[in-house]
Amino acid sequence: MEVRRLRLLREFADRGSIGAVADALHMTPSAVSQQLKVLAEEAGVALLEPDGRRIRLTGAGQALVLRADDVIAAVERAQDEMASYRSGHASVRLAMFPSGASLLLPDVLTRAKSSGTDAYAFHLDVGYAEAATALADFDIVVTHRDERMPTRTDPRVAVTELMREPLDVIVARTSDLAAHRRVTVSELADRDWISVLGGFPVDDVLQSISALTGVAPRVTQRMLDFATIESLVAADHGIALMPRHAARDPGVVRLELKGVRAARVYEALTRPHPRAAIAAVVDDLAAVAADVARTP
Structure with missing residues (x-):
């Protein structure tokens, strides 16, 4: 054959x-x-x-x-081994969702470059169920899922868990909730929510919280970009669930959800038995993610 x-x-x-x-x-x-x-x-x-x-x-x-x-x-x-002998460099194609790329990619590229690997990164923002199909075009796909969702099991996909990132509620600094450090879901029952599109991680978490608590969120706006969501929250158009390390707008305050575990889990997907350069970049991703996870 x-x-x-x-x-x-x-x-x-x-x-x-x-x-x-x-x-x-x-x-x-x-x-x-x-x-x-x-x-x-x-x-x-x-x-x-x-x-x-x-x-x-x-x-x-x-x-x-x-x-x-x-x-x-x-x-x-x-x-790959022969190419590294010829040029001293191996190449890896890496796809990541935007907020994860913003958080991890700069240090990952630095590590890869220092070890002689040319890593070419691309944005890819799809639902968790569709992420593995991108391995047709990329060596590594970094995706994320609601921590309550089981990790995928597929003999053609190797999964490396990178980190758990808590999700917090963000509110405007002018909000009456801004003075709180922690808040319960029931305290948010009458608030307008701003979320990502349905089917994407974070919105999945919001829906699972609703299922656990019986409090249905009133979602009034749906956006694809966390920076836009933060801007709307800062202008007091609603509240939102936000990954802890993605919240950066000075106009918002981050509140911990009391009594509910809410987080997204980062995963690196590859084919089983990847090339040495691919495995090394996955190790770089895991190391950078571990450093980030230790950050309060």
Whole structure:
């Protein structure tokens, strides 16, 4: 079996359709289909089967994808090692959600550079359930989840927990709540909330708090950017849940939630058995996150 065909099979597993694989690899759909057909002949068993108007992996196809991950990882480790001998540098593509990148990325890039790794970072802000699909394009995906949500279990994804970041309530400095250090959910029942879009971490936490306490939040605005949320809170348009290290606007006051554990957990996702350079950047992420977590 040729490695390039195994790559095509893995791309299909990651992207879900022949057309998406063709687009990603700048091939024609017929060329992709032909190469997967040859791979099936080499394997001696069907790898794809109809699924309504689409096609999906058979059980044998799923099993071969797992082996393909191992083979491709071994080849990439060898290529990375040879590249480091030639140039002294290895490269890693890293995707992170924006607030996590703001917090961790500067020191991670410094550490990676000092060890001879060229780390190329990109913003990626998707829900936790979709984060692993980005491994089709990136070596490392840093994501976050509500601490009450179980971590993902997938034989094709290795998960490294980086840190737990508490979530606090932020209110305007002019608010009647600003003098409090701690507040209960019931004390916030009649307040307007500003949150992120539904399905994203932090809003998930807000909804789980609601389920635990029976107090439904009245969300009046939804924004994608924490800086915008803070600006609206500072202008007294509502209150918000904010990751502790993301709250920076001088116009807001941070209050601890009393009687409720609320936090988001940072995770680094990779393929199992990653290249040495990828594993080293994950170690850098863990070290920087540990330093941040020790900060009050």
